[in-house]
Amino acid sequence: MNYEFNWGLVLSGEYAEWIVQGVLVTLKISAISIVFSMLLGTIIAVFRLSQIKPLEWFSIAFTEFFRNTPLLVQIFFWYFGSDAVLPKAVNQWLYQQDFEFAAGVIALTVYTSAFIAEEIRSGIFSIPKTQLESSRATGLSFIQAMRYVILPQAFRIIIPPLISQFLNLIKNSSLCMTIGVMELTYMARQIESYTFHGFEAFTVSTLIYLCISLIVSFAVTQYNKYFLRQITW
Amino acid sequence: MRWDVVWNNFDYLLWGAFPDGPLGGLALSIVLAVAGIFGAFWLGLAVGLLRIAHSRLMRWPAMVYIEVVRGVPLLMLIFWFYFLAPIALGHTLPETWSALIAFIIFTSAYIAEIVRAGVMALPRGQMEAARGTGLTHIQAMRYIILPQALRNMIPSFVNQFVSLTKDTSLAYIIGVLELTRAATQINNRTLVAPTEIFATIAVMYFVICYALTSASRRLEKQLARYQARGR
Numbered sequence: 001m002n003y004e005f006n007w008g009l010v011l012s013g014e015y016a017e018w019i020v021q022g023v024l025v026t027l028k029i030s031a032i033s034i035v036f037s038m039l040l041g042t043i044i045a046v047f048r049l050s051q052i053k054p055l056e057w058f059s060i061a062f063t064e065f066f067r068n069t070p071l072l073v074q075i076f077f078w079y080f081g082s083d084a085v086l087p088k089a090v091n092q093w094l095y096q097q098d099f100e101f102a103a104g105v106i107a108l109t110v111y112t113s114a115f116i117a118e119e120i121r122s123g124i125f126s127i128p129k130t131q132l133e134s135s136r137a138t139g140l141s142f143i144q145a146m147r148y149v150i151l152p153q154a155f156r157i158i159i160p161p162l163i164s165q166f167l168n169l170i171k172n173s174s175l176c177m178t179i180g181v182m183e184l185t186y187m188a189r190q191i192e193s194y195t196f197h198g199f200e201a202f203t204v205s206t207l208i209y210l211c212i213s214l215i216v217s218f219a220v221t222q223y224n225k226y227f228l229r230q231i232t233w
Numbered sequence: 234m235r236w237d238v239v240w241n242n243f244d245y246l247l248w249g250a251f252p253d254g255p256l257g258g259l260a261l262s263i264v265l266a267v268a269g270i271f272g273a274f275w276l277g278l279a280v281g282l283l284r285i286a287h288s289r290l291m292r293w294p295a296m297v298y299i300e301v302v303r304g305v306p307l308l309m310l311i312f313w314f315y316f317l318a319p320i321a322l323g324h325t326l327p328e329t330w331s332a333l334i335a336f337i338i339f340t341s342a343y344i345a346e347i348v349r350a351g352v353m354a355l356p357r358g359q360m361e362a363a364r365g366t367g368l369t370h371i372q373a374m375r376y377i378i379l380p381q382a383l384r385n386m387i388p389s390f391v392n393q394f395v396s397l398t399k400d401t402s403l404a405y406i407i408g409v410l411e412l413t414r415a416a417t418q419i420n421n422r423t424l425v426a427p428t429e430i431f432a433t434i435a436v437m438y439f440v441i442c443y444a445l446t447s448a449s450r451r452l453e454k455q456l457a458r459y460q461a462r463g464r
Contacts, residue, residue: 003320068395068442069435070402072413077435080420081428084234174306178406185308198316206305206313213304 003199010200015191019201022187023208029101029183030170033108037169038162040109041116048121059117066114072175074111079103079179104176112169119165123158124150156227160220167216171209184208238426239433242419246434249410257410259437265329265411266398269336273397274390276337277344282374284349295345302342307403311335315407332404340397347389351382385456391449395442402438412437 009015047059066074082103083091094102127150135145177186188205192198239246249257256264283295302310314335318326326334355378363373402413410418416434420427 064443064446065439068399068446069438070399070413072402072405073416073431073435073438076413076417077428077431081431084428171306174308175403177308185306185312188309189312192312192316198312199320202309202312202316206309209306209309210301210304214300217300217304 005200006195006197007200009195009197010191010204015195015201018187018191019184019204019208022182022184022205025181026170026173026183029104029108029176029181030166030173033105033112033169033173034166036105036109037112037116040113042120044113044117045120045124048117049124063114063117066111067118071107071111071172072178075104075107075175075179078107078110082106100176100180103179104173104181108169108173108176111172112165115165115168116162119158119161120154123154126157127153160224160228163216163220167213170212174209234429235426236429238419238423239429242423245419246412246415246437249415255410258415259412261329261409262398262401262411262413262438263441265333265336265401265404265409266394268333269340269397269401270390270394272333272337273340273344273393276341278348280341281345281348281352284345285352299342299345302339303346307335307339307400308406310339311403311407314338328404328407328409331407332401332409336397336400336404339400340393343393343396344390347386347393348382351386351389352378354385355382387456388449388453391445391452395445395449398442398445399438 010019044059044062047055048063050056079100082094086094131149131153132145135149136142140148173181173183174185176183177189180186182190184205188198188201191201195201246258248260249255251257251260280295280298283291284299286292286295311332314326314331315328318331359377359381360373363377364370368376401411404411405413405417408414412434416430420430423430
C-alpha cells in the first residue's frame with residue numbers, strides 16, 4: 001500500500017470549498033424535494049382514501065409504479081425524456097432554470113411521494129375505527145372528528161417513518177450526480193478525478209452523510225421516547 | 234414515437250452481448266440481485282445475531298456496523314469499493330465485483346435489522362422453554378428461535394430483495410453493463426428515443442419488482458396465520 005494521505009487537501013482551500021458547496025446543494029435539493037413530496041404524497045394518499053374509484057385507481061397505479069422502479073431510471077427518464085411527457089410550456093420554463101437541478105427535484109419528489117403517500121395512508125388506517133365512531137357519537141361532525149381526533153393521532157404515529165423517508169431522500173439525492181447536479185457525492189467524485197485523492201474526499205463526504213443521518217435518527221428516537229407513549233388504544 | 238429503436242436493441246437490453254461477449258442487461262441485473270441477496274442474507278444473519286447477543290463486545294461492533302452502513306448512500310459505498318480496492322488490495326477489482334460487494338454490505342445492514350426485529354418479536358417464553366428443556370443458548374437459537382423467526386421474516390426479505398433489484402441500477406455509475414447502463418449506451422448511440430428507452434427499462438424493472446411485491450404481500454397474509462408473536 002503506497003498511498004500518501006493528504007488530509008489538508010480536502011480540509012482546506014479550494015477543495016474544502018467544493019465540499020461545502022456540495023453539502024449546500026445536497027441540503028437545498030433535499031429540502032425542496034421534501035416540501036414538494038409531502039404535498040404530492042398527501043394528495044395521492046387522499047386520492048387513495050377517497051370514494052371516487054378512478055382517483056383511487058390512479059393513486060394505486062402511481063404508488064405501485066414509482067415504488068417498484070429504480071430511482072436512477074426515473075432520474076434519467078425525467079432528464080432525457082421530459083420533452084415527451086411534460087407540456088411544452090413547462091419544459092421551456094424548466095430549460096431556462098437550472099435544468100439538471102429541476103429534473104433531480106422532479107424525480108426525487110415523484111419517487112418519494114409514492115412512499116410518503118403509503119405512510120400517510122397507513123397512519124390513518126392504524127387508528128382504530130372505534131375512535132371515529134365514538135367521536136361521532138359524542139356529537140362531532142365527520143370533519144371535526146378527523147381534525148380533532150383522528151389526524152392528530154395519525155400524524156403523531158407517522159412522523160418517525162416520515163422523517164426516515166426524508167432521510168432516505170437526502171441519501172438518494174446523491175444519485176442526482178449522474179445528471180450533473182453538483183451535490184456532495186458529485187463533488188467528492190470530482191475531487192477524486194482532479195487529485196486522485198479519493199480516499200480523503202470520500203471519507204469526508206461519508207462522514208458528512210453519516211452525521212446528518214445520525215442526528216436525524218437520534219431525533220426520531222427521542223421523539224419516539226417522549227411522544228409516542230402518549231397514544232393509547 | 235420511435236419504438237423501433239427499442240425493439241431493434243431489445244436483445245441487448247435483455248442480455249447484453251451475451252453469447253459473443255459478457256453477460257449484460259437485465260440478465261446481469263438479475264444475477265447481481267440474486268447473488269447480492271444471497272450474500273447479504275448470511276452476512277446480515279450473522280450481524281443481526283451479534284446485534285442481539287448478550288455480550289456488549291459483540292453487540293456494539295454490530296450496532297456501529299449497522300448504523301454506519303445505513304447512514305451512508307449506497308452510491309458512496311460503491312465508490313468506496315471501486316476507488317479504494319486498488320489502495321487496499323494493491324490491484325483493481327473488476328467493476329462487477331466492487332458493485333456486488335457494495336450491494337452485499339449495504340443490504341446486510343438492513344437484513345440484520347430484520348433479523349433482530351424477527352427474533353425480538355417471538356415470545357420470550359419460547360427461549361425460556363427451550364432453555365428449560367436443557368438446550369444450550371446456541372441450540373435453542375438454532376432449533377427453536379431461528380426457524381420460527383426466519384419464517385416470519387420472509388416477507389421482509391422479499392421486500393429487501395425488491396430494493397436490491399432496484400439498487401442494482403446504481404452499478405451503472407462505475408460502468409457495470411447492467412440494464413440501466415445498457416439503456417444509456419443505446420440512448421447515447423441512437424439519440425432519438427430517450428423517453429421510449431427509459432420507459433421500457435422502467436417497465437422491465439417494474440414487472441420484476443411488482444411481481445415480487447405482490448408475492449410478498451400474499452405470503453404475509455398466509456404466514457400471519459401461523460405466527461407466534463410476543464408481547
